[in-house]
Amino acid sequence: MDSIIELKNVTFEYDDNDIKNTVISNFNLEIERGSFTVILGHNGSGKSTLAKLFNGLNKPSAGEVFVDGISTLDEDNEIEIKRRVGMVFQNPDNQLIASVVEEDVAFGPENLGLRPDVIRQRVDEALKAVEMYEFRTAAPHHLSGGQKQRVAIAGIIAMKPECIVLDEPTAMLDPKGRAEIVSTLHKLNKENGITVVLITHFMEEAEKADRVIVMNDGKIITDDIPKIVFSNVKKLKSVGLDVPQTTELLYSLKNNGFDIKTDVISIEEAADEIYNALHLEEK
Amino acid sequence: MSKVLEIRNLTHTYSGNSTTKRDAVSNITFSVDGGEILGIIGHTGSGKSTLVQHLNGLLKPTKGTVLFEEKDIWLEPKKIRHIRSKVGLVFQYPEYQLFEETVYMDIAYGPKNMGLSGDELRVRVEEICKLLGIDEDYFEKSPFDLSGGEKRRVAIAGVMAMRPKVLILDEPIAGLDPKGRADVIKMIESYNKAYNATVIIISHNMEDMAVLADKLIVMNKGALAMFGKTDEVFLKADLLRQIGLNVPIVTRVMAALKKKGIDVPDNIFTVDDAVKCLCSIKKGGGKDA
Amino acid sequence: MLKDITFGQYYRCNSIIHRLDPRIKILLLIVVFIFIFLAQGFAGLLVMTLFITIIILLTKVPIKLFLKNLKSILPIIIFTTLINLFYSKDGIVLFEIWKLKLTTGGVERAVFLALRIILLIIVGSVLTYTTTPNDLTDAIERLLSPLKFIGLKRFVHVLAMMMTIALRFIPTLIEETEKIMNAQKARGANLEEGNIFERIKALIPILIPLLISSVRHAYELAEAMECRCYNGGEGRVRMKKLRLHISDYLSCVVCLIFSSSVVVFNILI
Incomplete structure (x- = not known):
């Protein structure tokens, strides 16, 4: 596998009043270049810690994390690692630095010391990619949550990263904002070939992913394509995940004696499943 | 049943200079009965938050009246603070308002502002915590040491401890995981039942509204687009879709x-x-x- | 009460003055300030008044906005005027009450100083009405950049970064303060009544959550900046390059002509 991120026997601990807390231990994971991976887990499952290990914001206590083959412990390459693996956080308000959208997007490329005309071009491209170009001179505090989060994403892709890691980027957004972000990410993955690692506790955001990893207590409990992961609703619910209502319905029907699969999320597919199940019965 | 809260032709307009954006509302009329659960749905910016801040007198209507138990709440502007203990309002992300040293003291802040003290205060706090399942072990903990879901529950309990007849919650379950959501919904239901209190909930989540709310208000661009029993509102799927919402x-x-x-x-x-x-x-x- | 604070007074329109380079505007503001102080007689001050009137008309900003700014410092103008009215003993005595003598010299001096303050305020308003806060911080950063040659490079960068972040977060923090105030008011907090001690005590429920949230903002912002390859400003360039146009040079010339006439009048009269 051509992997962009590789974790080898990683352990991460932190000190809390001299008590050592181990968040993850002996963790192995590879993220394939160009893939769209979703990491699901409830609050406190260790997924945020994991995300920060990806770009060296957290340094492993033992083991090593490689980005494009470079260890995150390599201090000479600290900036380059952060450029290659960009990161977007939950609260859009705490990620925007400048009070004009385009100047905020320029912040990353400016730090990289690029030529001003190159920066300009990258900022425009990045804003167009997240469909925020028309807001380039707006002030962030006049934008909606979803729009602010898209500006934050533009700020990352203006650095031309290989991979973008998002730590619960939709948790504070309304349904409209959430949908905007997820479709933007799929577009970036398909059209710009950027590897996406989306961390969330909304299962429906994983519907179109290439790979879904479910975390609990700092461990991977499932790692597969969405259909297979979603077919085990019981397991997902047991680790405190949000299950969409379509899945909930199919699961309840199954428990009530329906011969039905639970691995679909969209309304149309769910209706098909139920229709088929009712039809089978008639035969 | 008697009307606890009645809103007549409420209009609020903002004069330009404000740094914080608020959304205007215009000509809103509705009422809620005792013990009812009313849901308010609408897009971000549809005026939901502006509307509810009128119900406890945080905002004064530009036009129209707000009646609590058939009395205009602005009849005596100096006594507007008393209304706030009768119409409790829990803001979005209420955990950000916690400030006291202990959970107990934070929950007691509201009742203390109402003038309660001594045994009366203690009984009030203990009673609400018992109802909501907040264990006494938590009383002496710092609210800042709690998990996100626990903080939210303590903050909501702080408003419930004033024992308002009408409890308004703005997106009470936003940002919580399923366990936290279930806990908060249970709290709201127990409060509603125990005191036959009216509950008004703002939410984006139609699925939760379908289970919880007796009646629904649909807000669109500052106006009341629909108001009726939950079933009646959800039967008008096309109308909801037109304003970008859904069943x-x-x-x-x-x-x-x-x-x-x-x-x-x-x-x-x-x-x-x-x-x-x-x-x-x-x-x-x-x-x- | 908080929503009355308007941060930055930028008036959006597209005038010659709006389009001037912000660095030039700041420099010319300083020049005009100096010459307003240098003017010793009414003649010089009147020339500056004429100059500033022309600028006001060029900004296309409604006159009433300038008057609004003057109104807010009216007490200071009245105070200095009154003091100076009776301070000077020159000229003919107009009338005398108790120990206070009102002389023509005093009137002249009072009017002169009042006019000077008014002009200073108006010139300042011209800058803030026609320049966005962003352009202002940008210009200050660039004007200070020569300091890096005397080993203050880090200082210049940190100052600029602080101004940028402050500009970005002031609206956020104001909004948050308002939210927390409303939340505590909804829990019965009494912020309007009581004596000074009670009022200060009533602020605690607002200040603590605000402090906690500011720390959170700062912590998360620092991480986000690190993720965007921020390295304390080492090797950082700016996307926007400010370039001077003919109008900028022209405005310098015009300004210097008017200002130097102050000197001429000072010498002649």
């Missing part, structure tokens, strides 16, 4: 089934109802064959 997912699945020729009723809004309905169809189908 619960399960209702949409049922509509898709109906299109395929399966005879299901239109008024299915919860998973439980859907399962009941489909099971009976299955049995019926089985008998026919």
Whole structure:
């Protein structure tokens, strides 16, 4: 596998009043270049810690994390690692630095010391990619949550990263904002070939992913394509995940004696499943 | 049943200079009865938050009146603070308002502002915590050491401890995981039952509204687009879609089934109802064959 | 009460003055300030008044906005005027009450100083009405950049970064303060009544959550900046390059002509 991120026997601990807390231990994971991976887990499952290990914001206590083959412990390459693996956080308000959208997007490329005309071009491209170009001179505090989060994403892709890691980027957004972000990410993955690692506790955001990893207590409990992961609703619910209502319905029907699969999320597919199940019965 | 809260022709306009954006509302009329659960749905920016801040007198209407127990709350502007203990308002992300050293003291802040003290205060706090399942072990903890979900519960308890007759919650479950959500919804239901209190909930989540709310208000661009029993509102799926909202997912699945020729009723809004309905169809189908 | 604070007074329109380079505007503001102080007689001050009137008309900003700014410092103008009215003993005595003598010299001096303050305020308003806060911080950063040659490079960068972040977060923090105030008011907090001690005590429920949230903002912002390859400003360039146009040079010339006439009048009269 051509992997962009590789974790080898990683352990991460932190000190809390001299008590050592181990968040993850002996963790192995590879993220394939160009893939769209979703990491699901409830609050406190260790997924945020994991995300920060990806770009060296957290340094492993033992083991090593490689980005494009470079260890995150390599201090000479600290900036380059952060450029290659960009990161977007939950609260859009705490990620925007400048009070004009385009100047905020320029912040990353400016730090990289690029030529001003190159920066300009990258900022425009990045804003167009997240469909925020028309807001380039707006002030962030006049934008909606979803729009602010898209500006934050533009700020990352203006650095031309290989991979973008998002730590619960939709948790504070309304349904409209959430949908905007997820479709933007799929577009970036398909059209710009950027590897996406989306961390969330909304299962429906994983519907179109290439790979879904479910975390609990700092461990991977499932790692597969969405259909297979979603077919085990019981397991997902047991680790405190949000299950969409379509899945909930199919699961309840199954428990009530329906011969039905639970691995679909969209309304149309769910209706098909139920229709088929009712039809089978008639035969 | 008697009207606890009545809003007549409420209009609020903002004069330009404000740094914080608020959305205007215009000509809103509705009322809620004692013990009812009312849901308010609408997009971000539809005026939901502006509307509810009028109900406890945080905002004064530009035009129109707000009546609490048939009395205009602005009749004596100096006594507006008393209204706030009768109409409790829990803001979005209420955990950000915690400030006291201990959980107990934070929950006691509201009742203390009402003038309670000594045993009366202690009984009040203990009673609400017992009702909501907040264990006494928590009393001496710092609210800042709690988990996100626990903080939210303590903050909501702080408003409930004033024992308001009307409790308003702005997106009370936003940002919580399923466990936290279930806990908060349970709290709201127990409070509603224990004191026969009216509850008003702002939410984006149609699925939760279908289970919780007796009546629904739909806000659109600062105006009241719909007001009626939850079933009645959800039956008007087209109208909801026009303003960019939707009916619960399960209702949409049922509509898709109906299109395929399966005879299901239109008024299915919860998973439980859907399962009941489909099971009976299955049995019926089985008998026919 | 908080929503009355308007941060930055930028008036959006597209005038010659709006389009001037912000660095030039700041420099010319300083020049005009100096010459307003240098003017010793009414003649010089009147020339500056004429100059500033022309600028006001060029900004296309409604006159009433300038008057609004003057109104807010009216007490200071009245205070200095009154003091100076009776301070000077020159000229003919107009009338005398108790120990206070009102002389023509005093009137002249009072009017002169009042006019000077008014002009200073108006010139300042011209800058803030026609330049966005962003352009202002940008210009200050660039004007200070020569300091890096005397080993203050880090200082210049940190100052600029602080101004940028402050500009970005002031609206956020104001909004948050308002939210927390409303939340505590909804829990019965009494912020309007009581004596000074009670009022200060009533602020605690607002200040603590605000402090906690500011720390959170700062912590998360620092991480986000690190993720965007921020390295304390080492090797950082700016996307926007400020370039001087003919109008900028021209405005310098015009300004210097008017200002130097102050010197001429000072010498002649």
